[in-house]
Amino acid sequence: MQLAESKKKELNVLLIGAGDLRHVLWTIAKSYKHKKRKLNFYILENNLELYARNILLLTVALEKQSRMGLQEKTELFLELYGNILVRKQSEEYVVKMATEFIKMVTDEEYLMKKLPYIDLSQLKFKERDFLEGIFKFWRNREVIGVFEVSNYWDLRQRKLLGVRYDSRTNVYDWDYQMRLAQRDADIINTHEYKYWRNNGIAFEIREGDYDVPNKTLASGLILTHDGEKHARRGYWGDIIVSPYIALGIECEEKSFFKKSNKVFTKTASHVAEYNVMSMFHEISRKTKYKLLDGMEKPPEKPYVPDIIELDESDDQSDADSFRIEYVDIPEPKPIFEQEYEPLPLDGVKITFLPVGSLLDICKKSKYKKLFQVVYFSNSMVHLLQPDINPMFDDKATVIIESARYMIELKLEQVTMFVDKVQGIARTAGCTSVEDIDPEKTNFVKMLFERKESST
Structure with missing residues (x-):
């Protein structure tokens, strides 16, 4: 309409x-x-x-x-979002x-x-x-002690599931198979959904340690206990549906929905990454984003191989005698040292x-x-x-x-x-x-x- x-x-x-x-x-x-x-x-x-x-x-x-490059911007957005x-x-x-x-x-x-x-x-x-x-x-x-979001997440799961908490993996699987998948959201992979339900992490596009609380998800709530009102800061957001629903189940690029042996070859994380990347591209370039063949991302930390040449006296049949040293390329200047301009x-x-x-x-x-x-x-x-x-x-x-x-x-x-x-x-x-x-x-x-x- x-x-x-x-x-x-x-x-x-x-x-x-x-x-x-x-x-x-x-x-x-x-x-x-x-x-x-x-x-x-x-x-x-x-x-x-x-x-x-x-x-x-x-x-x-x-x-x-x-x-900030398009890929890095996409990763940061998804990370903070979900x-x-x-x-x-x-x-x-x-x-x-x-x-x-x-x-x-x-x-x-x-x-x-x-x-x-x-x-x-x-x-x-x-x-x-x-x-x-x-x-x-x-x-x-x-x-520590400021916003212990993993503890909040676990406590809310325990409150929600009650006696079913010890068998929560089965509950997550049932919610996925009998609810999400039945509502045309089966592009969400069962493993990524259960991982999010258990850990609260939806997007791990970039390799690294996801161990710092996302304080942007903190919010305050007035709770009543024994007739008295108390202000509490915690995480009161979604713990059932997942962020994939908002960004990862629909896409203009239909190749993401191909199946092999009746199983999707891509996941909701892939769809969300493409959606956000194409959205950012169109905002900045005013042109349609085109999916590149392969879409292989460069390694997070590029290395330059320094091959040590062997002289003829070396036994080249011995695998241990052939060494490759990897030289770490210095990280680029941090973006937050540059002034923000939209x-x-x-x-x-x-x-x-x-x-x-x-x-x-x-x-x-x-x-x-x-x-x-x-x-x-x-x-x-x-x-x-x-x-x-x-x-x-x-x-x-x-x-x-x-x-x-x-x-x-x-x-x-x-x-x-x-x-x-x-x-x-x-x-x-x-x-x-x-x-x-x-x-x-x-x-x-x-x-x-x-x-x-x-x-």
Whole structure:
């Protein structure tokens, strides 16, 4: 389905509960194929940690080739996106950029200089202060006792599985075979899925030690114990579905879905790597990314063989007499010694709205009839009420995430969810424009058209 047509020179998109910037990045990546329009994205979430991660992931996506190669950028993005543990050099990048982010949050002029595509002006002062606190936490190089994410991961698995914890490998296999694979996500390899469920590491594209907590996944939560409220920092993200769903199960390059003996020759990690790499390529080059034959990556640490020549007196039949010495090539200058300067993005603005402010901003005149596209995550669709449709353009597209990959739900519950959200959307003045299979659709697309009698 095409988005609702509009002759306006600007496309204003509101994303409610999207969780990350992948929709924004994909839209920017594909924008060169369409008529030139200014793209204004408005992000609304329920916690500021997501805003902080969005800024970080956008920063990685906009790294210039002179500072970070396409392959390295892809690996860093996937690592920070989907792993609870990262490499030391990835943590160094976060630490360095956290210092930059602190300056951006506290100095609007510095933000305009470094990341002119981001607008934090709508945030409250206390929210900016909270963001500054998040970045200071990221900048903290202490590991032990600060964010023991592997322990948090294990404790949540124990809480989820209960007495089944000791046979958790069988539980993971059942979840994969009877839930994920049955929902057309079988490109996810059973071994990579079970490894992620057990360790919280989804992407190990680059060889190395993944042993540093990914502090960008930390978030705060208010817990009630014995009638008292306590603030706790931990990992409260996904431990069931996996990051592969977001980036690794669909791809324009169909060769990734070839099978041999009824088994996929590639995995979701390969698909995610290609998707992110092609997205970054299109953002920077404005051309379609072409898959190279073989796609073999160079070794992580290149070596130059220094062959020691043998004289005629040596016994060349003796294998031990033939020696090859490997000379280690010095590492290149670390990227964080160079000043960060993003790729140019013409006509793109990303505005972060105050957390949980949807019902407040819909009353403001500057948002009246502003948005041509509105996206709701499945966890935020309850906010789609008649009270907020004054923000919709006279003809707007409303996109609602389905519950297809909430694998804790049965398929009949997934169908019930789609029926329910369509009813909610109709109450808000939207109409269905296509027939869908509730068990096969990822998004429910609706059309809002303002009636002449409406205000």
